[in-house]
Amino acid sequence: MKMTDFKVKDPHLASQGKLLVEWASIHMPVLNQIKHQFEKEKPFKGFTIGACIHVTKETAVLMNTFAAGGANVALCGCNPLSTQDEVAAALAKQGINVYAWRNETTDEYYWCINKVIDHKPIITIDDGADLVSTVHVKRKEALERIKGGTEETTTGVVRLRAMEKAGALKYPIIAVNDAYTKYLFDNRYGTGQSTVDGIIRATNLLIAGKNFVVCGYGWCGRGIALRVRGMGASVIVTEVDPVKALEAVMDGFRVTTIDKASSIGDVFVTTTGDINVIRKEHMLKMKDNVILANSGHFNVEISIPDLESIASSKRKIRPNLEEYTLQNRRRLYLLAEGRLVNLAAAEGHPSEVMDMSFANQALCVKYLAQKSKMKPKVYKVPMEIDNLVARLKLKAMDVEIDTLTEEQRKYIATWEAGTV
Ligand SMILES: NC(=O)c1ccc[n+]([C@@H]2O[C@H](COP(=O)([O-])OP(=O)(O)OC[C@H]3O[C@@H](n4cnc5c(N)ncnc54)[C@H](O)[C@@H]3O)[C@@H](O)[C@H]2O)c1
Numbered sequence: 001m002k003m004t005d006f007k008v009k010d011p012h013l014a015s016q017g018k019l020l021v022e023w024a025s026i027h028m029p030v031l032n033q034i035k036h037q038f039e040k041e042k043p044f045k046g047f048t049i050g051a052c053i054h055v056t057k058e059t060a061v062l063m064n065t066f067a068a069g070g071a072n073v074a075l076c077g078c079n080p081l082s083t084q085d086e087v088a089a090a091l092a093k094q095g096i097n098v099y100a101w102r103n104e105t106t107d108e109y110y111w112c113i114n115k116v117i118d119h120k121p122i123i124t125i126d127d128g129a130d131l132v133s134t135v136h137v138k139r140k141e142a143l144e145r146i147k148g149g150t151e152e153t154t155t156g157v158v159r160l161r162a163m164e165k166a167g168a169l170k171y172p173i174i175a176v177n178d179a180y181t182k183y184l185f186d187n188r189y190g191t192g193q194s195t196v197d198g199i200i201r202a203t204n205l206l207i208a209g210k211n212f213v214v215c216g217y218g219w220c221g222r223g224i225a226l227r228v229r230g231m232g233a234s235v236i237v238t239e240v241d242p243v244k245a246l247e248a249v250m251d252g253f254r255v256t257t258i259d260k261a262s263s264i265g266d267v268f269v270t271t272t273g274d275i276n277v278i279r280k281e282h283m284l285k286m287k288d289n290v291i292l293a294n295s296g297h298f299n300v301e302i303s304i305p306d307l308e309s310i311a312s313s314k315r316k317i318r319p320n321l322e323e324y325t326l327q328n329r330r331r332l333y334l335l336a337e338g339r340l341v342n343l344a345a346a347e348g349h350p351s352e353v354m355d356m357s358f359a360n361q362a363l364c365v366k367y368l369a370q371k372s373k374m375k376p377k378v379y380k381v382p383m384e385i386d387n388l389v390a391r392l393k394l395k396a397m398d399v400e401i402d403t404l405t406e407e408q409r410k411y412i413a414t415w416e417a418g419t420v
Helices: 011-026 029-041 057-068 085-093 106-118 130-137 140-144 154-165 180-203 219-230 242-250 304-310 351-370 383-396 406-413
Strands: 048-052 072-076 097-099 123-126 148-151 173-175 211-215 234-238 267-270 290-294 311-318 321-326 331-335
Touching (some): 011 057, 011 085, 029 057, 057 351, 097 106, 123 130, 123 351, 130 140, 130 148, 130 154, 148 154, 148 351, 154 173, 180 219, 180 383, 219 242, 304 331
Parallel strands (some): 123 148, 211 234, 267 290, 290 331
Antiparallel strands (some): 321 331
């Protein structure tokens, strides 16, 4: 039998991790159904799958699904602060080649990605496109073997589309993020709930009565805005897209610029996928005791260099909560070093929502394994996969829906029928 190679914080945490993975698995019925199917079919026999994705209990269920389908799996984290060390230990014990621990330095983070590439993957799975970009820039020899890949998040899809446009993308990628059964639920309800969870775990402050500024009213932003409104916050949205801004207004939120919101907000959360959304000039206008958090993919949405430059001192209050005292004596509190607060300060999305995102991942990886000669482009998730995931989820939730009658099917397919 092949030996598993790994580097994790502490292999002795494996039994704790196993319990967490079991807990997630109980709440992932769709992925489990796919896993049973893979066990019988072995669609990944002879395949190595290389994944760079948050190492959480739900990811463990996905990796076990691939292993059940016959794959050799190599995994690293896609964020230096999001790995659940117990889960990494459990995966190593179960035979997954895992390179991940919480609090990696940037060098360690890329060392882990390179270890995954050393396993010679045929299919890659990314969350943020760091694996794909490392392969394309530093490990070009790996390109020859890679058949295709998938991408989990909005920021990764944006990067990959830019690569495609520049003619730099060398293998096909399926944008799992863009499946309806992914972003409508994962980005909205998953990020919505878990971002609030992260803020509460880091601060244990009351949401009710706070002026809560949400920067970016995309799928994640609207989830956060919805949830904190439900908890009694007064929500202010900032946007750059006029349609999204209008939508936020009609959804009943106050919309203004970050400049104006700066002096009003008690809590700020960025979720734009953009850079330097909250800068020095905004921080200098903020009230005393303001909380700053980010739920976008990279830690660049709140300018930490700006914060450092205007601070006269800083100290760590408790895990994931750092106090910056500014030269104007006001204190700003940065959560989880500006990294995605829901994964760094909480546990990421609930298992039920990852059930759908990862069912898409599993079926898309199978699709890539079976397809040949796909062009090096960014592809949508095939509609039959998206629909299948929705149907399986509804079935697991014991929800029935109607079916079109033959008459209805014909009626909606014709253009001749009009006013009666
Ligand atoms: N925390 C998580 O677990 C998690 C989950 C899913 C996605 N994400 C990440 O969250 C980010 C947002 O994802 P999404 O799916 O909501 O994307 P989206 O494209 O639906 O929304 C982003 C919104 O931000 C707006 N925006 C861009 N620059 C802005 C600026 N300077 N000021 C205000 N608004 C601005 C855009 O107009 C857009 O409406 C991405 O980085 C994505 O990868 C995180």
